[in-house]
Amino acid sequence: MAGQTEHILNAVLEDMDAGRLNPGDVLEKTQLMAAHGVSRTPVREALIQLETAGLIKRMPRKGAMLFKPTLEELLAIIEVHAKLEGQAAGLAARRMSPLQAQELERAVQSCEAHARDKGDSDPIGYYRLNLQFHGAVAVGAGNPILLELVKNNARKLMAYYRARYRYPETIASSAQEHREIATLILDGKCDEAEAAMAAHVSFDQVTAMDLLAALGGEETGAG
The missing domain is CATH 1.20.120.530 (GntR ligand-binding domain-like)
Incomplete structure (x- = not known):
């Protein structure tokens, strides 16, 4: 499970670094699960880590949005x-x-x-x-x-x-x-x-x- 979480985390970070993800973009839990062939738990854990780092804001029942500063x-x-x-x-x-x-x-x-x-x-x-x-x-x-x-x-x-x-x-x-x-x-x-x-x-x-x-x-x- 830890390996799956790290895989998702690194994939999201790579997409941010490459400009495939930008401020305000939405990360859908179901899309992440389907794209990486994992269950809900490693997706949730990866989003928690991203939120702790200040890179996303999680939204109830929807997934998360990439941090978009004022x-x-x-x-x-x-x-x-x-x-x-x-x-x-x-x-x-x-x-x-x-x-x-x-x-x-x-x-x-x-x-x-x-x-x-x-x-x-x-x-x-x-x-x-x-x-x-x-x-x-x-x-x-x-x-x-x-x-x-x-x-x-x-x-x-x-x-x-x-x-x-x-x-x-x-x-x-x-x-x-x-x-x-x-x-x-x-x-x-x-x-x-x-x-x-x-x-x-x-x-x-x-x-x-x-x-x-x-x-x-x-x-x-x-x-």
Whole structure:
């Protein structure tokens, strides 16, 4: 039973990471049972874990809906995420191994090549490369607890970062910032790397409102 629960959990997380599931989408218990050939119990247990992580909101007798933040919630999550990603970059500047540094460099070069060769034409492709960059930094921090916190918090924001890369020149700017952050990390500049990464993953209230609107979010009374 535990194996079935983990299978369903990982399948839902993979769909979120790939953009097949987005904020506000509904997870139907019966559909999950049929898709994975399992009974109601492992589906229920997987949904409980997803709810505990803040990734879904369960609905009576219907299943669950993927977490869809209000403007205030989105800004609060971004604030926390900036701290987590910044801390990861700062730690990576102190702890990253030579092999991890090579992985980081490859990720940065892939982002730069995409920005140079494709410009704004493939935002989803760039987003996947962006995940590799941030993953390399988080792994390089050498703290598995922080790594899990970064990954879990990022899943609440993935759809909005994907939407952001549709904006003109955003990909080029992101790739340039990746190079700057990587240089600070590889030079061992902890404080500078932390500050640069925190700024890189943040965006202001106007941008947050635009992204919520792009994904059908509801605006609230903040500001």
